[in-house]
Ligand SMILES: Nc1ncnc2c1ncn2[C@@H]1O[C@H](COP(=O)(O)OP(=O)(O)OP(=O)(O)O)[C@@H](O)[C@H]1O
């Protein structure tokens with residue numbers, strides 16, 4: 001009984017603990033360092049463009065004229081691509097969020113053990129499909145279907161990109177939402193059920209409110225995927241610099257533009273720098289999305 | 304008293320979780336407007352019994368129930384609406400489960416789910432139930448704050464208020480006092496004495512003295528069987544029929 005009080009911990013245990021502590025600190029702070037580092041380097045490449053008097057930030061953000069290789073009159077306006085990114089992402093989310101949440105609710109509350117196991121394996125498989133493969137499907141299968149069913153001449157467009165992105169985000173949304181729903185204590189379920197509510201009322205009135213933070217996180221990760229995805233949308237959206245008037249118009253997204261053109265832009269040229277500035281813009285966009293999300297989540301938490 | 308007059312009639316109830324049978328064919332009746340105390344050591348099947356009565360046992364996979372439970376002469380397995388059955392029965396769990404809603408919404412939850420939406424009606428129910436649970440005075444100024452921010456004892460009274468909110472005819476309390484202090488316990492016990500006028504109460508308790516104070520009749524369960532069911536005076540008196548009963552209530556058991 002007194003042995004516990006008298007016992008001394010071995011010196012290596014004490015030192016080992018200190019080392020692990022330091023390592024953990026390092027891992028935590030390295031995240032900040034990396035993020036700052038990425039921002040600084042991308043920004044540094046873009047910065048000299050501001051020295052040009054022809055270049056105007058307003059024009060960059062609001063003009064749809066993208067002629068980076070024109071001999072006489074180079075113009076760098078990415079507005080059409082901002083709209084392109086936004087339209088594809090919004091369409092993808094309109095499809096993926098209800099679908100993903102619905103699937104998560106079904107998995108966690110309504111289906112049997114066996115069905116759940118099977119479905120989860122399939123969904124994880126879906127999440128493991130590389131984005132080039134998705135792009136490939138968009139380019140070949142999906143575009144044919146779209147041409148066939150809508151009669152539009154080109155099958156690579158906002159609809160195609162949105163569908164492909166939705167398919168890519170659904171597995172993420174499903175698995176994170178399902179975790180969030182599973183994390184709601186069973187005692188809530190039992191308490192609500194004992195009050196005579198139906199299963200659907202249980203989901204609607206108890207589980208969704210209780211899991212809202214996790215669900216929001218799931219949705220935002222989906223949005224993040226939409227804004228940041230490159231390969232698949234490059235292949236599926238048609239790559240036309242053009243403000244879309246409907247889902248059957250082709251668009252180009254910010255990411256796809258960088259991926260497609262950076263290789264051809266001579267290092268240090270204006271074109272090169274503008275592409276980096278587009279990177280900064282993307283970075284700012286995702287940062288803003290995260291910030292908004294964070295504020296919402298924190299607001300919910302306070303309440 | 305004949306069986307038909309009993310509020311709840313249990314006949315040869317058996318329950319197993321998987322292959323393990325935990326209630327071994329018990330039969331008894333619960334009279335209208337009585338407090339039935341249910342005592343017995345851990346694992347004797349008390350909670351499971353309550354869950355069979357309001358059929359929340361349905362949500363535990365791989366359970367098997369046989370025998371019948373009749374509430375108001377209706378077999379709970381054959382009722383037209385299991386939701387109506389559950390609304391007939393108020394259930395208070397050992398540890399308070401405040402749903403992550405405001406105090407008001409916690410109490411208004413069941414009425415709303417049943418389709419009641421008029422604010423005035425809800426206000427009246429919320430106030431009445433909180434008063435019945437002896438919580439009104441403490442929370443009337445902060446009905447919109449989260450139920451989970453109340454103290455443990457307050458939360459337990461909130462769950463009692465919630466259990467009363469659908470105006471049940473039967474109130475089941477499962478060791479309601481394990482998380483609350485003796486003073487609050489006494490207050491709730493007074494509440495129960497008051498409620499007895501309006502409803503039948505099943506009081507599962509580990510505190511044998513609590514059953515002695517409140518119950519009209521007391522049932523002693525042990526290992527999924529009823530050892531003895533009799534008036535509280537007999538169970539706690541000089542001559543219960545079974546030696547185990549005497550040992551248990553005198554604290555010699557186990
Ligand atoms: N969900 C479950 N799955 C499997 N076995 C269970 C489950 N719930 C209860 N049991 C088993 O059923 C038996 C009776 O449990 P029950 O909770 O009804 O006892 P109790 O009398 O309420 O005990 P306590 O006084 O500890 O609350 C126990 O052996 C327990 O292990």
Ligand SMILES: [Mg+2]
Pocket residue numbers: 349350351477
């Ligand atoms: Mg119990």
